[in-house]
Every structure is written in C-alpha cells, then in structure tokens.
Amino acid sequence: MARISMRVDGMKVTDDVEPRTLLVQYLREGLGKTGTVIGCDTSNCGACTVHLDGDSVKSCNVLAVQADGCEVTTIEGLADTVEGDLHPVQEAFRECHGLQCGFCTPGMIMQSVDLLKRNPQPSEDEIREGIEGNLCRCTGYHNIVRAVQYASGHLATAANPRGATEEVDAL
Amino acid sequence: MTAVEARPEQTNEIGRDRRRKEDARLITGRTRWTDNINLPGMLHLAMVRSPFAHARITNIDTSAAADAEGVVTVLAAKDFDETLGVCINAWPITPNQKAPAHPPIATDRVTFAGEIVAVVAARSAAAARDAAEMVEVDYEELPAVVSLEEAVKDEVLAHPDLGTNKSALWVFDSAQAGTGGNVDEAIATARNDGIVIERTYRQQRLIPAFMEPRSVVCDPTGEQITVWSATQIPHILRFAFAATTGVPESKIRVIAPDVGGGFGGKLQQTPEEMIVFAMARRLGKPVKYTETRSESLLSAHHGRDQIQKLTLSATKDGQVTGLKVELDANLGAYVAIVGGGVPVLGAFMFNAIYKFPAYQFNCQTVFTNTTWTDAYRGAGRPEATYAVERLMDELAAEVGVDPLEIREKNWIKHEEFPFTTVAGLTYDSGNYEAATAKAKELFGYDELRAEQQQRRASNDPVQLGIGVSTFTEMCGLAPSRVLGSLDYGAGGWEHAQVRMTPTGKVEVITGASAHGQGHETAFSQIVADRLGVPFEDVEVLHGDTQIAAKGYDTYGSRSLVVGGEALVRAADKVLEKAKPIAAHLLEASVEDLEFTGGRWTVRGTDQGLAIGELATAVFAAHNLPDGVEANLDSEATFDPEAFSFPHGTHLCAMEVDTETGQVKMRKYVCCDDIGNIINPLIVAGQVHGGLVQGIAQALWEDAVYDDAGTLVAGSFVDYLLPTAADTISFEIDHTTSPSTTNTLGTKGVGEAGTIASTPAVVNAVVDALRPLGVNDVTMPCTPERVWRAINESSAGGETTGAAAAHFDPSTGMSGNVDRTEGDVQ
Numbered sequence: 002m003a004r005i006s007m008r009v010d011g012m013k014v015t016d017d018v019e020p021r022t023l024l025v026q027y028l029r030e031g032l033g034k035t036g037t038v039i040g041c042d043t044s045n046c047g048a049c050t051v052h053l054d055g056d057s058v059k060s061c062n063v064l065a066v067q068a069d070g071c072e073v074t075t076i077e078g079l080a081d082t083v084e085g086d087l088h089p090v091q092e093a094f095r096e097c098h099g100l101q102c103g104f105c106t107p108g109m110i111m112q113s114v115d116l117l118k119r120n121p122q123p124s125e126d127e128i129r130e131g132i133e134g135n136l137c138r139c140t141g142y143h144n145i146v147r148a149v150q151y152a153s154g155h156l157a158t159a160a161n162p163r164g165a166t167e168e169v170d171a172l
Numbered sequence: 173m174t175a176v177e178a179r180p181e182q183t184n185e186i187g188r189d190r191r192r193k194e195d196a197r198l199i200t201g202r203t204r205w206t207d208n209i210n211l212p213g214m215l216h217l218a219m220v221r222s223p224f225a226h227a228r229i230t231n232i233d234t235s236a237a238a239d240a241e242g243v244v245t246v247l248a249a250k251d252f253d254e255t256l257g258v259c260i261n262a263w264p265i266t267p268n269q270k271a272p273a274h275p276p277i278a279t280d281r282v283t284f285a286g287e288i289v290a291v292v293a294a295r296s297a298a299a300a301r302d303a304a305e306m307v308e309v310d311y312e313e314l315p316a317v318v319s320l321e322e323a324v325k326d327e328v329l330a331h332p333d334l335g336t337n338k339s340a341l342w343v344f345d346s347a348q349a350g351t352g353g354n355v356d357e358a359i360a361t362a363r364n365d366g367i368v369i370e371r372t373y374r375q376q377r378l379i380p381a382f383m384e385p386r387s388v389v390c391d392p393t394g395e396q397i398t399v400w401s402a403t404q405i406p407h408i409l410r411f412a413f414a415a416t417t418g419v420p421e422s423k424i425r426v427i428a429p430d431v432g433g434g435f436g437g438k439l440q441q442t443p444e445e446m447i448v449f450a451m452a453r454r455l456g457k458p459v460k461y462t463e464t465r466s467e468s469l470l471s472a473h474h475g476r477d478q479i480q481k482l483t484l485s486a487t488k489d490g491q492v493t494g495l496k497v498e499l500d501a502n503l504g505a506y507v508a509i510v511g512g513g514v515p516v517l518g519a520f521m522f523n524a525i526y527k528f529p530a531y532q533f534n535c536q537t538v539f540t541n542t543t544w545t546d547a548y549r550g551a552g553r554p555e556a557t558y559a560v561e562r563l564m565d566e567l568a569a570e571v572g573v574d575p576l577e578i579r580e581k582n583w584i585k586h587e588e589f590p591f592t593t594v595a596g597l598t599y600d601s602g603n604y605e606a607a608t609a610k611a612k613e614l615f616g617y618d619e620l621r622a623e624q625q626q627r628r629a630s631n632d633p634v635q636l637g638i639g640v641s642t643f644t645e646m647c648g649l650a651p652s653r654v655l656g657s658l659d660y661g662a663g664g665w666e667h668a669q670v671r672m673t674p675t676g677k678v679e680v681i682t683g684a685s686a687h688g689q690g691h692e693t694a695f696s697q698i699v700a701d702r703l704g705v706p707f708e709d710v711e712v713l714h715g716d717t718q719i720a721a722k723g724y725d726t727y728g729s730r731s732l733v734v735g736g737e738a739l740v741r742a743a744d745k746v747l748e749k750a751k752p753i754a755a756h757l758l759e760a761s762v763e764d765l766e767f768t769g770g771r772w773t774v775r776g777t778d779q780g781l782a783i784g785e786l787a788t789a790v791f792a793a794h795n796l797p798d799g800v801e802a803n804l805d806s807e808a809t810f811d812p813e814a815f816s817f818p819h820g821t822h823l824c825a826m827e828v829d830t831e832t833g834q835v836k837m838r839k840y841v842c843c844d845d846i847g848n849i850i851n852p853l854i855v856a857g858q859v860h861g862g863l864v865q866g867i868a869q870a871l872w873e874d875a876v877y878d879d880a881g882t883l884v885a886g887s888f889v890d891y892l893l894p895t896a897a898d899t900i901s902f903e904i905d906h907t908t909s910p911s912t913t914n915t916l917g918t919k920g921v922g923e924a925g926t927i928a929s930t931p932a933v934v935n936a937v938v939d940a941l942r943p944l945g946v947n948d949v950t951m952p953c954t955p956e957r958v959w960r961a962i963n964e965s966s967a968g969g970e971t972t973g974a975a976a977a978h979f980d981p982s983t984g985m986s987g988n989v990d991r992t993e994g995d996v997q
Contacts, residue, residue: 019298026298035208036201038432040383041465045888048383076201087199095195098853101861102688103198104383104432110199125901133897136888138383138433139688141864141925142896144857 005069009034010078018065024058025049027065028075036077036107040136047135050108051075057115059108059134076107079114089159090114090152099148101139109135113149121160122153185697185707186916189853192693193712197430204429206387206402211458214389215244217451218300219444219461220290220307221471222282225316225541225881226330229280229309232290237306242299244455246307248290249277256450257416259441259506262408262661263513265537269340271507272331272539276443276450282311283330283505284541285881286470291447293455297462316541316881320479320502323538330505330539339503339537340512344519344595346531352594353530355485358494362485366493369484369566375555376951377477377502377875379469379885380548381893384432386472387462388445390452396718397453398425401445404434405725406685408509408662410717412441413449428715431687435865436547438687439727440473441509469886474875475548477502478515478555484563490571490578494530497522497559501537504544510551511544512537513660517552517646520595524560525604525644525819526582531594541881547727549865549926553645561641561931562938562948569942575640575935576608576617583642586909597646599817601909602845604642611821611843614903620825620839628943636838637826637940641932644819647920648913649728651812665811666730667722668738670699670746672804674791676784678703678710681807683723684735685715689922690854691731697850698736698916702743703783704770722809729818729920732850737914738810745806747783750790753804754781756797757789816911816919820844822928826936830944833959835871835937841903842928847911847919855921859904862925868894869926870933872952892952 002017009032016031028034028051037060040048044062051060052074060073080088090113093099100106109132116123116131123131128149129142137145197203234246249256259274278287290307294300317328323337330337346352362368389400397419403409406426414421431438444461452459463472481498501515519533550557568578584591586603593599612618617638624636650664669681680699684691696710713719724730747767754772755762764775773780786804789795793802825838840863849855872892876884885891910917930951937953938946946961 029208034201035205036203038203038205038384039207040385041888043465043887043889046383046465076199080200091199094199095191098192098857100195100198101690101857102383102431102433103194103203104205106198107201129896129899133895136383136893136895138381138435138865138893139861140857141860141862141902142899143860143901146896146901 003066005066007068007071007073009073010075020064020066022065023061024063024065024068025060028060028073034075034077037075038104038107040104045136046105047112048105048108050111050135052111052115057112076110079110088114089155090117093148093152093155097144097148097151099140099145105135105137109137109145113152116149117153117156121156123149185700186850188697188851190693190697190707190851192690192854193696194690194692205384205432206389206400206429207462209389209400209460211389211391214458214460215293215295215455216297216300217448217459217461218292218297218304219288219467220292220304220309221467222278222285222287222289222311224282224311224313225285225318226314227282227311228314229278229282229289230312231310233308234290236308237292237303240299240303240306242295243303244293246290246292246303249275249279252277252450255417255453257413257446259443259446260412260416260509261507261511262509263511264659265342265512265516266340269507269512270334270336271339272334274506276446284543285883286543287505288443288447291451293451293459318540318542318877318879318881320477320500320538320540323502323540324500324536330541337539339507339539342516342519342535344533346594349596351596352528353494355494355496355530355532358530359483359485359496362493366488367486367567367570369563369570371482371563371566371948373480373482373559373562374950375476375478375480375558376869377545378475378548378869378873379875379891380435380437380472380475381469381891382433382435382437385463385465385468386438386442386444387460388448389458389460390448391458392452392456393458396423396425397449398427399445399449400427400429402431402438403428404431404438404685404687404727406715406717407683407723407725409441409445417449425716425718428685428687434687435549436475436551436727437472439510439547466887469891470883471543473508473546474504474543475545476555477545480555480559482559482563484567486567490567490573490581492526492528492567492582495522495528495560497533499533499535501535502542502545503537503539504542505539506544508544508546510546514547514552515555516658518556520597520646521553521556521644522560523594524557525584525642527584528594542877543883549862550923551728553923554866554927554930557641557643557645557927558931561643562935565640565935565938566947569947579640579642598814599644600814600912602644602817602819603907603909604819604821606907607819607843607845608642608821610905610907611823611841614843614905615823615839615841617823633829633831635828635830635940637828637936637938639824639826639932639934639936639939641822641928641935643822643928644817645923645927646815647729647818648733648812648816649730651814662724663811664724664734665809666724666735666738667807667809668735668742669805669807670739670742672746672787672790674788676709676787678705680710680712680739681720682712682714682735682739683720683725684731685723685725686731687726689726689731689858690851694732694850694854695736695739698739699743702740703746704768705783729922732918733816733911733914733920734810734812736916736918738808740915741808741810742806745808746804749804749806750783750786752797753790753800754786757781757786757795812913814913816847816913818844818846818919818921818924820924820928822932824932824936826933826940828937828940828958830962833955833957833962835953835955835958837867837900840900843905843907844921844924845907845909846921846924848908848917849906850916850918856904858921859925860902862923863902863929864894864899866926866929867899867933870930870951870953872898874952
C-alpha cells in the first residue's frame with residue numbers, strides 16, 4: 002500500500018492505496034466521485050477526463066500515486082453545483098443539446114474546458130482536433146462542437162464584460 | 173420548486189426547442205449509472221471467458237482462484253441447477269427454426285471466443301478479476317466456422333449436434349402473397365429486353381459500442397429481488413427472469429437507472445444478467461458485475477453481418493419491374509432474443525419508396541462460431557435501404573441518367589398515398605418530391621454536379637462524388653397483431669399512466685425506458701399541452717418495473733409513436749374523470765364547461781377552476797359528486813394499428829483522392845419527413861447522431877475476426893469509432909406530412925439517420941470513381957479498399973487477411989493465449 006494525499010474538488014484527502022490503483026478507480030471507489038466514469042480500458046474514450054493541477058488528463062491513464070500532492074478537479078467540482086451554478090461550458094452543453102445519454106459528457110466537458118483555456122477562440126477544426134481524444138456515440142459531435150463554440154463566445158463576453166450580464170468564473 | 177418565469181398564455185409546448193430536463197444531472201455528474209451503485213456487503217463478479225471460438229471444455233480447475241485473497245467462491249456451469257435460467261429467443265422466425273439451447277454459462281463446449289465458462293465472486297472487482305486469471309480451464313479445440321461464406325457450405329459446423337449451420341429460411345414472395353407479380357418472370361423478361369442488375373453486397377459486422385459498458389447489480393435482500401441493469405428493456409428482462417428461473421414476477425423488480433446509450437445493443441437478455449441474478453440469490457448478498465470495454469466488444473451482441481445477393485430487373489428506360497433478394501444473415505453462435513428477426517424486419521423495406529411490381533425476399537439465417545448478433549440501430553432496415561439505394565444508383569448508371577431521375581421515375585407520388593406496397597405494407601403518408609426538392613436546394617445539387625464535371629474534365633486527382641439516398645423506414649414497433657402474424661413471442665403496445673398529485677403537479681409514468689433519447693423532456697411537453705399545466709410541473713417516471721409496472725421498453729423508434737400516444741390517451745382520461753367533478757364544484761352543468769389552458773370555465777361566466785385546484789379538491793374529497801371516486805389518475809394502453817413511415821432525402825458529397833484512396837466528406841445534407849415534431853432540438857440531436865453511426869458503417873467500423881475466430885477489433889484501439897476530428901457538421905431540414913397512425917402525427921426519428929446515411933456515403937464514393945470503371949467499394953470504404961478498387965477494378969476485397977497479420981508467428985505473437993501451437997498459420 003502507498004500513502005497518497007491530494008486535494009480533490011477542494012477537499013483534502015489522504016489514503017492508503019494499492020500502487021496499481023488508477024486515479025479513476027481511486028476517485029470512484031475511494032472517494033465516491035462517481036460523476037467521473039470509465040468507458041474503456043485502453044485510454045481511447047476519454048470519459049474519465051479530469052483536471053490534474055489544471056490540465057486535462059485521462060484519469061484511467063494516471064496512477065493514483067502519480068497524483069500524490071496534486072490538485073484534482075472532476076466534473077463534480079467544476080462549479081458550485083450545490084448552489085445551482087453551472088460552469089459556462091456545462092451551461093453551453095445544456096443550451097446546445099451537446100449530450101444525449103450523457104455518459105461521455107463529464108469527460109467531454111472537462112476536455113472542452115481545458116481546450117478553451119489553451120485556445121479561447123478556437124476554429125471549428127481546432128475544436129474537433131481538441132476533443133478528438135473523447136468519444137461520443139450519441140451526438141455525432143455536431144452539437145458538442147456547437148456547445149464549445151457557444152461557450153467560447155460567452156467566455157469572451159465575460160472576459161470583456163461590456164454588456165455581460167453574468168459573472169463567469171475565470172478559467 | 174424554483175420560480176417559473178412568466179410565460180405568455182397559451183404557448184404550445186409541442187414544437188418548442190425546450191432544453192432537456194435530463195441534462196441538469198448529466199452535466200454535473202449527479203448521475204446514477206448502474207456501476208455507481210454500491211450496497212453494504214456487496215460482492216463483485218468477474219467472468220472467465222473462452223479464448224477459443226469452438227472447443228470442448230475438458231477440465232476446469234478453480235482451486236487456486238478459490239483460495240485467493242478476498243475470493244468468496246468460483247463456480248462453473250456444473251455448480252448451478254436450472255434456477256440459473258437460460259437466454260431466450262423471443263422470435264422463432266419459422267416453426268422449424270433450429271436453435272441450440274443457450275445456457276448463460278457454457279457447460280461442456282464453448283461456441284465463440286468470449287463465452288463465459290466460470291464466474292468468480294470476491295470482495296472487490298479487482299480481487300475478482302485477479303482470481304479469474306487463476307482459473308485454469310483445459311480446452312480441446314474443435315474446428316471453428318467463422319465466416320458466413322464458409323458457414324453456408326455446412327462443411328464445418330458451429331453446433332455439430334444440429335447437423336447444419338442453417339437455422340431458418342424465411343421467404344416472402346409477392347406472387348404468393350398476392351401483393352405483386354412473379355419476380356422470376358420479371359427478371360426473365362428483362363434479360364431478353366431490358367436491364368438486369370445483379371450485385372452482391374456485404375453488410376459488415378458492426379458493434380453497437382454504447383459508451384456505458386454494461387453493468388448489473390442484484391440485491392436479494394428484502395422480499396423482492398431488485399436488479400439494476402444498464403438495459404433498454406427492464407420489462408422484458410423481468411419477464412425473462414421469471415420465465416426461465418422460476419422466480420415469480422411479483423418477486424422481481426428490475427430498474428434501468430441512468431443508462432448510457434444502447435442503440436439496440438442493450439436490447440438483450442444477457443448471460444451476465446442471468447449469472448448476477450443467480451449469484452445474488454445463491455450468496456444472499458448484493459452482487460455487481462461491470463464489464464470491461466474489451467469484454468463488451470467481445471461478448472455484447474453485434475449487429476448487421478449479412479451477404480445480400482440482389483437481382484433487380486427493369487425496362488430499358490429504367491422502370492423497375494422486379495427485385496429478388498437472397499440474404500444470408502449471420503446469427504453468430506446463438507439465436508439472440510430478437511436474433512433471426514432482425515433481417516426479417518428488413519424484408520418489408522427492400523422495396524423502399526418505390527413501386528416495384530414484383531418482389532421476392534429469401535433470408536437464410538446461419539450459425540457461426542462468433543459473437544451472437546441482434547438489433548443494432550435500424551435493425552434490418554439499414555441493410556435493406558443500403559441494398560436498394562445502391563441498386564438504384566447502379567440502375568441510373570446503366571440507363572445513363574441522374575440517380576435522382578431514376579428514383580423519381582419509380583417512387584410513389586405524393587398524391588398516391590395511402591399506398592400499399594409490394595411487401596404488403598400500407599404507407600399512410602409521405603411526400604418524396606417535396607423532401608427531395610428541399611434537400612437539393614440546401615445541398616446546391618446542380619452546382620456540385622457542375623464542379624464534379626469540371627474535376628472529371630480536368631482529371632483532377634481528387635474527384636468529387638455525389639451520393640443520394642431517398643430512404644423510408646417502418647417505425648413504431650409494433651402492431652401486436654402484425655407481430656403475432658410474424659411469430660414474434662410478444663406484443664408491441666405501450667402503456668402510460670398520468671397521476672395528479674395533491675398539490676397539482678403531474679406524474680407521468682411510461683413503459684418506454686429511455687437511455688439518452690430525452691423522453692423526460694419530450695413527454696413533459698406533450699402532457700403539459702394536453703393538461704394545460706406548466707412544463708416544469710410534469711415529472712416523467714420510467715425504467716423501474718415497480719413504478720412503471722407495464723411496458724415494452726425502448727427500441728425500434730417506438731417511444732414517441734406508440735408510448736407518446738398512450739400518454740395522450742391517459743391524459744385525456746384524466747380530463748374525462750375531472751370534468752364532472754369540475755362541473756359539480758363550479759355548480760354548473762357539464763355541457764356548459766369549457767377546458768382551455770388548464771382551466772375549466774363555465775361558458776358566459778367568469779367562474780373557473782384550474783386542473784391543479786381540482787386535484788387538491790379531489791385529494792381532500794370533501795365535496796365530490798355522489799358515486800364519483802376520489803381519484804383522477806388514469807392509464808392507457810395503446811396498440812398501434814399500423815407502422816409509421818418516416819422518409820427523407822439525404823445527399824452526400826465526398827472527395828476521393830484517386831492517388832491515395834483517401835476519402836473526405838465535403839458536405840452532408842438531409843431533409844427528413846418525420847411527421848410532426850415535438851422538440852426540434854432533440855430531433856436534430858437524433859438525426860446528427862444517427863448520421864454518424866451510418867457514416868461510420870460506410871467508412872470505418874468493422875468487427876473483424878481472424879480465421880481462428882478471434883475478434884481482432886476487440887478494443888477501441890482496433891474498432892474504429894469516429895472522433896470529432898473524423899466528422900463534419902451537417903445541414904438538416906424537414907418537410908412534414910403527419911402520420912395518421914397516432915393523434916400527434918409523429919413518425920419516429922431515432923434510427924432515420926443511421927438507415928439513410930450509409931448508402932448516401934458509399935454512393936458518393938462510387939459516384940466519384942465511376943468514370944474509372946468502379947461500380948462498388950466494399951464497406952467500410954477504407955483508403956486501401958478505395959485504392960484497390962481504382963487500381964484493381966475490384967470492390968477492394970476483404971481485410972481479414974490484413975487483420976490476421978497481428979497474430980502472425982513472425983511478429984513474435986505465436987505464444988499468444990488466443991492461439992494454440994498447432995493452429996498458427
């Protein structure tokens with residue numbers, strides 16, 4: 002067993018884990034962060050995408066021990082959902098019908114947030130390239146691309162708040 | 173309840189692009205997938221699966237696994253009695269269909285790679301999986317038959333005891349049925365003085381590949397046995413448990429919680445579900461099994477896998493005179509729950525939107541030592557649509573006219589509806605001219621044809637192809653009488669209940685069980701309009717047999733067409749029950765009441781009562797008319813009289829690099845007539861997703877087996893699901909001719925995109941290459957196949973050989989567990 006400490010969605014945690022434990026297994030089974038899901042076993046689908054120290058990673062491709070000392074953000078910590086707040090990218094997915102069954106959605110949203118952090122005004126091709134590590138079987142990606150475009154527009158409005166009506170968390 | 177924004181009076185919910193109710197939990201991770209469920213004392217299962225396609229099990233040694241840390245027990249088939257149940261086939265397509273018994277755990281023989289031979293129960297999923305590796309199974313390999321082409325020869329048998337690989341031959345002949353002429357005569361006539369097109373098309377094997385792997389939890393504690401399963405069919409699953417294990421239905425509760433996609437792939441009673449049920453009962457503890465993706469690709473049912481031999485006869489000017497279909501359909505190792513019925517569903521669709529005077533359909537279902545096949549999005553109809561739409565392009569090329577012209581010459585004209593087809597179905601409504609005109613305009617058809625001519629004239633290495641698909645499908649599965657006439661073992665009605673709560677909210681219970689389609693939103697819209705209550709006040713409950721006690725679940729584009737109509741009827745019954753009570757409370761005569769905008773008013777007065785107020789009054793029951801029960805809740809069961817027939821025109825432009833074989837989608841436009849639309853946002857999503865699944869069949873997906881029966885495409889590394897970078901944005905539009913089979917005028921949209929798009933794409937690829945002498949490219953149209961088609965004047969051939977190279981001894985893979993020494997080539 003190896004002792005690890007990290008901060009997950011704002012909460013400090015320390016646990017003993019088997020060294021082979023994947024980060025996604027630790028999140029789901031150890032911490033009950035079941036919003037993050039497992040869709041494959043070859044790191045192809047991206048359903049388990051979370052942020053590790055602010056960057057998106059496929060949490061099936063990271064050992065829990067590798068996240069020792071890190072800050073992890075999952076879909077559950079992206080916005081203060083208890084208060085009913087949504088992250089602009091979450092809101093965009095709802096607004097643009099960027100999800101159907103919703104299984105890929107946590108990973109897709111986390112990857113899109115990372116994409117927009119790196120490239121706030123992506124072209125359609127850049128969006129498609131930017132989320133190609135995340136598989137969706139329902140939407141055909143059309144409305145996911147629209148959602149990222151929508152979020153990009155709203156984040157730009159928020160950054161340049163002339164006429165902006167809502168506060169948006171800085172990315 | 174949060175405050176509802178002020179809404180203008182009398183805004184219809186039907187037709188609004190409501191954002192989905194479901195999304196609030198799905199975008200925040202507040203989801204209940206089956207694998208999320210953890211119960212006190214829960215044990216975890218892992219399956220031991222056969223690496224061989226066909227082998228005798230000579231010994232199973234479980235001792236080392238049973239002794240491993242945290243392992244509770246390791247069991248094989250011999251350790252179970254008949255309470256394990258069996259996997260059922262609900263649709264024996266002929267009275268003499270051959271079907272081997274399908275035990276959830278193989279007894280003495282495995283019949284496909286991936287079949288379960290033993291099960292481990294342990295404290296954790298990891299411990300179970302570790303121990304599963306320690307179970308030692310001795311196999312004596314038997315000859316395996318893998319391909320459909322080999323299986324029909326009956327030389328190597330998938331089930332030697334059956335004496336043949338042939339399960340059933342299902343025939344429809346229009347001359348015999350009295351729905352049309354004799355197809356052999358039509359073909360003979362055309363051979364003398366007309367056109368005969370003969371083609372063989374391959375419908376490759378596909379994997380539904382829903383994003384949520386299947387998971388089952390069973391809790392045997394308490395009086396009822398509760399099962400949670402990632403299934404499309406909780407009601408049918410409960411029936412199957414009861415029918416095959418001896419546990420009464422009243423003791424079984426099946427819940428489909430949040431389910432992450434299905435596409436037909438979760439329309440199954442699985443061995444894993446039966447094993448979890450049995451293990452929970454045996455151990456007296458909650459039990460969970462969640463498959464890995466590899467297990468899912470290997471053992472969850474596959475789709476398609478047909479060889480279509482087609483003969484189309486026509487006059488010299490392109491009027492079709494007959495179509496003969498000889499179909500071999502690969503069942504895999506067992507007849508699945510709908511199994512052989514899937515290709516039979518296609519029998520009614522090969523004639524599509526056309527007025528064919530003679531038609532014959534012959535379907536031979538065949539066993540192989542591969543994963544069993546069953547419904548995948550479209551189920552029989554994509555295969556039929558592909559065949560006929562490819563043939564119509566071939567006919568156009570033969571006659572020398574535009575593919576749309578040959579279609580128009582043969583299709584049913586809008587003034588000819590209702591129209592009874594050569595397959596015996598009556599199409600109630602449609603307008604192929606209107607959908608085609610709209611699609612052409614949106615596409616810029618004439619401009620793209622002009623560009624194609626330029627590229628051809630200039631010998632551009634990148635050629636442009638334009639593909640057409642004018643499809644129709646049958647939706648709203650299904651009229652129970654029709655199902656009965658086809659020997660299907662169940663019905664096709666749907667059930668709904670509308671309950672008024674004391675505070676005036678509405679609970680809607682539906683037997684249709686959604687797994688991503690957006691029923692909660694669309695059904696709320698329907699009921700909100702019907703009862704005149706706010707959209708937000710309607711709660712849709714489904715997917716739990718203890719709440720939604722009756723139903724036939726979700727598949728075959730049936731939820732709205734059948735389930736939606738049941739909902740309308742249940743809501744209307746609420747209003748019928750409420751009316752005399754409203755009259756009593758308003759001290760008016762029933763004849764003087766009007767119901768608008770959720771209120772009863774007395775004509776000529778300002779007196780009125782909202783339905784919510786009435787619900788509260790009925791709850792208190794202080795002042796009801798004599799003899800009237802204190803209950804507004806109502807239910808309805810709707811059994812459709814007929815199918816509905818969505819149709820549409822899909823146009824696809826493909827750029828084909830003739831030097832490399834690479835293909836690139838340039839533009840995709842579709843105009844679908846799906847009748848009246850409840851929620852255009854949800855409809856668009858269904859169309860987009862459907863398109864990509866159909867396009868993926870045309871270009872990428874292929875569940876390839878090697879010669880030994882090992883699934884080469886056994887992970888997402890090898891089974892090529894498209895990504896965002898592989899696909900483009902689509903332009904979609906609609907024409908509307910309402911269906912007459914239900915009062916909402918809806919037709920169903922869940923499968924349309926998948927059914928229509930595959931031939932549109934392949935027609936475009938072939939269209940680009942036709943001047944080079946190419947008239948077919950086998951699916952999926954990989955660059956290699958396209959290149960070979962150009963350079964070798966063939967359809968590109970099989971990829972099986974290339975796939976098998978993974979296991980070539982020269983690659984150092986001879987020690988691979990999937991192969992024995994003697995079997996390596």
